[in-house]
Amino acid sequence: MPQILGVSVDALTMDDLHRIIGKIVSNDEKAIIANHNLHSLYIYHHDARMREFYKLAKYAHIDGMPIVFLGQRLGFQLERRHRVTYVDWIRPLMKEAVQNHWRVFFLGSKPGVGEKAAELLSSEFPGLKIHTHHGYFDITPESVENQSILEQIRRVNPHLLLVGMGMPRQERWILENLNDISANVILPAGACMDYVAGVVPTPPRWMGQVGLEWLYRLFSEPKRLWRRYLIEPWFILRLFLKELVGNRAHRQE
Template identity: 65%
Template structure:
């Protein structure tokens, strides 16, 4: 599969659809690879420019898809061949991913969410996909790589031998955890997956999908969790707008 990265706003990402991402997972399993399939949205873009460790993480990622219509729209304005189907968020992807996992008998280990939430979500998925192999552990752990609790989690993952490891601890904690433990992680595909299972479990309300397609999912999330997300959606975008204008004007000057 084409591994071409598009460079814009100081980051690099690929134009990957849900179907292409599922094919990548299948390839990793068939070839017995260990791939990180990361994602970028406006929040990760902001963190990338402010945290060295996030830059290191994305340098380690084998593939990086776009999770955010805003990035697709900004990329289009900068002349990139990005389409709406290249915006892949876990609220949409999780169902086709689990369908594929069920059919292909991929084992999934999910690390993340509050105690009880991950297992609630996993039970919902097991009911919808009978026979789905999914094991969970909450993400409220001592994430120091050398802590006994962290080593126990890694032992559980190794014993389970998952094809897919989903880490849903929120940015940048999930990326930091993956980076710190990468050498000990036993899985074909590692997915930093944010609030994926929280949506499945109903712990966080899922935005109407039409809002996501139009690029207004952020507004729904802001209204749902204003105390937690106000900075992400009302402050960080100004930094990203500055990046966009600098790059846009530079391109225009080159054209003229």
């Protein structure tokens, strides 16, 4: 498990993740499969609760080509195929769900968005068993709304629970409710259903492969994302340069 800029990541391909999920479900286990991108790296170093969340995650795959590039520069054996982002993964994952008869629950997005995305995915993958609930509710663990949602999840008893409420809100919700969540595999999934539903434009896939997807997203949602893409990377750059210099000094000793 590489340690990149102070965080642990797993070099996993999409096929690796499908095998891991299948094993967790077959063994009737419960596990968090988290992910890391530059935004999560920044939050990780500024939020103790986020660090606590990642300690509980069984795996943390790479969701961001910049992490692959930075890891390569630091000497890790990472390839493009080790970057698995939900924009590319959601449909193959739903295909796996149909083939393996996995029940899916999506919690997140604005009211109506998850339902629309679920309808589109169900039309693409007949037989998909998917339930949804929006992410605009009082996430206080003891609140009536939160307890009602946990009960809905218990009734469905999903094999896959995708939580798409943005970082770090989705991770905090998982962390605070983990003992009461009835699901085998818990996946913080960000805006995946927003892309499926078409409420957020999907970046051209070639941009993701060359590490420029952030630029498309910045121009698409400048008011929401300007800080993430124009301010936070400077902190990441300092971490990278510090680690790079430290590695070189260590090799020279």
